[in-house]
Amino acid sequence: MKLTSLRIISKNIKQAVQFYEKAIGLTAQWYTEDFAELSTNTISIAIGSTRTMKMFGENLEESAGYQNTIIEFLVSNVDEEYERIKGLASQVVQEPTTMPWGNRSLLFRDPDGNLINFFTPVSVEAIQKFN
Incomplete structure (x- = not known):
C-alpha cells in the first residue's frame, strides 16, 4: 500500500487552491472547476469543492x-x-x-x-x- 494523495474539501475551492499554491510554492493542475491537484514527487494534495462530496454519497457535504x-x-x-x-x-x-x-x-x-x-x-x- 502507498499513500499517494491527501484531499482537502473546500467551500471556496479557488481561494483554497490559491492559498496552497502560495503556501507551498507549487502550481495546481485543474481537472474541473471542482477539482485541482498540487503534486510533489512523493504525494499530491488534491483540493475538491464541497460539490464533489455528493459523488461519494448522501450527507457528506459538511465535514x-x-x-x-x-x-x-x-x-x-x-x-x-x-x-x-x-x-x-x-x-x-x-x-x-x-x-x-x-x-x-x-x-x-x-x-x-x-x-x-x-x-x-x-x-x-x-x-x-x-x-
Missing part, C-alpha cells in the same frame, strides 16, 4: 475533519517560512516553537480552518529521522 487532522510539511527553515506565511494564513495558531520530539514547528490554518504544520527537524535525532 469537521479539520478539528482533528494536521497537514504537515517538512521545510528547510521554519523561521523563514513563518515570516513568509504570517500574512497569508488566516490564523497562526503557534509561532515557531521547538517541540519535545526535536522539530521546530509552525502551526497555522488554511482558509477552510484546516490545521497546517510547517516543521524543521532541529535535534540530532529528528535530523537523522528525516535525512
Whole structure:
C-alpha cells in the first residue's frame, strides 16, 4: 500500500487552491472547476469543492475533519517560512516553537480552518529521522 494523495474539501475551492499554491510554492493542475491537484514527487494534495462530496454519497457535504487532522510539511527553515506565511494564513495558531520530539514547528490554518504544520527537524535525532 502507498499513500499517494491527501484531499482537502473546500467551500471556496479557488481561494483554497490559491492559498496552497502560495503556501507551498507549487502550481495546481485543474481537472474541473471542482477539482485541482498540487503534486510533489512523493504525494499530491488534491483540493475538491464541497460539490464533489455528493459523488461519494448522501450527507457528506459538511465535514469537521479539520478539528482533528494536521497537514504537515517538512521545510528547510521554519523561521523563514513563518515570516513568509504570517500574512497569508488566516490564523497562526503557534509561532515557531521547538517541540519535545526535536522539530521546530509552525502551526497555522488554511482558509477552510484546516490545521497546517510547517516543521524543521532541529535535534540530532529528528535530523537523522528525516535525512
